[in-house]
Amino acid sequence: MQYSYGMDDSGTPLYLAVAQDMAALIHSGALKPMERVPSVRLLARQRRVSITTAVASLRELEQRGLIEARPKSGYFVARRRPAPEPPAQVELPRRARLAGTQAILKRLADASLTPGIARLGQALPDPALFPEAALRACLARVARRDPTLLGEYPVRMGGSLALREQIARHYAHVGLALPAEELIITNGCMEALTLAMRVVTAPGDTIVVESPSYFGMLQIAESLGVKVIEIPSHPRDGLHIQALRELLSGKAGRDVRAVAITANFSNPNGSCMPVARKRELVKLCGEFDVVLIEDDVYGDLQFDGARPLPCKAFDRDGRVLLCSSFSKSLAPGARLGFIVPGRYRDMLRAAKHMISGATPLLQQEMLADFLQSGRYERHLRRMRRALSQQVMQLSQCVQDAFPEGTRLTQPEGGFVLWVELPSGIDTLALHEDAVRLGLDYVPGALFSASGRYANCLRLNAGYAVTPATETAIRRLGQLFQSRLAPAPRRAPERTR
């Protein structure tokens, strides 16, 4: 085996490896504060490294504040600084921290638990919009019918055959033929997307996402060490196909393994790709041998006309991995999703087995029972009407309250609004203030891997606008306004 000069076996530069070992000695207390550190010469000899490397190691430790140089005496272990944290925490040397997006998402999750807050953050409909009583009745029925549902480990890794058949039937009505046996039921769409990306990519690969893009997709890519290229998405028609073609034709296109999009009512910009564009996208993916990962969770929620086709409908060679769930349209609490695996079936099943084992059957049979009864369509009709109205209400409310120059999407399905504020407003920085004003939103920055959309935000229209929501939005508008104008000092006049 060959190693580059200056690396240890694991590929760490030698000077860093030495520094890390020294740091460990210091942290463990083997080298105590104010104790003398081995000299450059001694260190070089002890560790069998060059003088240059030994010097670099000591510099590294000095930079980290672990050792201090004293004139003409060499290096000493630094005095320990008074710890501001309680001792219990200080003793946890490798306590993992959240960085970046994760920290924001944690704050969002916490915010959503704030009592009385207007739930404009997470993209979730009001539970009252779901047919819970009917679902509960289905649950009771299937539990009676098959008493082993709880005691039996689900043997079929793909999930309940009954549910898979119902999903296939549903898509058949839409105009898409799916082989029921191929479907794999998952723990929500997040797991489906995780599995899809995991099976298709290796660390260091690249995927293309639309921009703005669902942050979950960006996170999954990040967690798998997969790079992301953003291609603009139009708020009405979605992904810019020509831009994608240029990318794939160029040098950067070579590392692209997959395109990951939400073709129907994308999150956050609500775009719905026209049929011709979907067809073109699938064809393009074929030309460049790229997989298409399609998130279809909002597909059933069009406000008018026919249910839009997924890109999967134009798939000829199993390269489209259709991922979806019932979390937006029927039963978020069931946490059931699925993936139509195309040519990755075996690998996806294996990956599913490895990540979480089988998906619980109880809710699957419940949903199968509900779908079989034919009530899903009726439920959807009611839900689409409600969402369409709520989106309109919220949109009106935002237009009235937000500063001049604010732009707003007009989605024709789903239940999120994407708001672009005049530049200069940092929605991430203002999020905590918004929570204090009584409402939650998702800052635009989360929808980009390259720091765009700082002046944007996403609003959930899953709930009807209440007077409290209206008040909170009006206050938020004032907050935004105050950050825009360089304080024209008119307020005092008004209060007189």
Added chain:
Amino acid sequence: MQYSYGMDDSGTPLYLAVAQDMAALIHSGALKPMERVPSVRLLARQRRVSITTAVASLRELEQRGLIEARPKSGYFVARRRPAPEPPAQVELPRRARLAGTQAILKRLADASLTPGIARLGQALPDPALFPEAALRACLARVARRDPTLLGEYPVRMGGSLALREQIARHYAHVGLALPAEELIITNGCMEALTLAMRVVTAPGDTIVVESPSYFGMLQIAESLGVKVIEIPSHPRDGLHIQALRELLSGKAGRDVRAVAITANFSNPNGSCMPVARKRELVKLCGEFDVVLIEDDVYGDLQFDGARPLPCKAFDRDGRVLLCSSFSKSLAPGARLGFIVPGRYRDMLRAAKHMISGATPLLQQEMLADFLQSGRYERHLRRMRRALSQQVMQLSQCVQDAFPEGTRLTQPEGGFVLWVELPSGIDTLALHEDAVRLGLDYVPGALFSASGRYANCLRLNAGYAVTPATETAIRRLGQLFQSRLAPAPRRAPERTR
């Protein structure tokens, strides 16, 4: 870096590495059916291996049916057998294949669906051993009590507080204090283990496992690009601590990030570490700053005496990640597990969010209700009695039927038996025959990352031994016997 003689860089025996390369040439078509294969001498020269190794490689290929010996002419690529698949499948150029363990596991899953088969394969108890009626009643009760369980997306990423409190209470009775709020509920223990390993390691890191080791652990490591070092585990006392200490003290120990074990009734060898050894293990992990991932799914299933403590009980600095589930002891169909995250809490929650989102609340509230009623202990007492008897029965049955020289564990908890057959019997090769004889088992090879245990197998004692099981086991014993003795030609006499 040192390698034992006869291994390549990845630790694969040389003869296998050579055979695999040849197999790849054959599969790719570079070596065509009926074409002559390089001679032993040529192969040895080409690959710079000994004649013995070259011979072993060719034998391996012959055993796999890839090449055929022709008298006095050497080896030739085997004729391809007529393909049973329809042409549509042949045309999928990048159809993902299952390799190695995954292919075996798929066969196992398929085998378990064979009607009437004795379910000695997957480690699952008879559903009749679980309190299904009581669980169903709990389910109905919680669904009535909280009608939003299905319509509301679970906001708390950690899971139901009620369930977390009940789990904490359960462990408190065992003698282990856990902060309920820190617990994270997962989709079964598989997800808990996946999360733990993912958060603690990076690709290229190393973990230590006991040997034999639960194959799920090996798979997760493989899927994350994490290397595995196996440390022997004694069938009674578990992991060999001194061997672990030596490993961690040496050069190979530097890359070790975690030790992953099942301290209580390990799968497959049933060992239960004595308290002193557990304490020593946790201490050792602390000394070398290594995380301990502990799988405790069998912990509640001791046959006698007190419930054994998990290693977590000796954790002082949050370095033990306790993973467990209710799949072995209460409700496999609920697919609920949990992780006590120690100092990785935030990262684990974030990873959980990313992999699958929240875990469904319905079953969580159901289990919380059941646990709260105090019936879990009563259920466990009954279940332990049944399992203890079943293990004894199965053990007796195997001793009567298997060839002389067979060794067998005597577990004091759980419900798997680990069987070591006389060497020369390849349990993986014979698995399909076993299924035809009417029973399923897990071949020993799955429990090692380095090709050990070819002559071992694991049996599930989760079901009572029926006359049909007994017959199947007797037949299997005869099959094994027939592979042992060089065909003493007694069969014809018998049939007369």
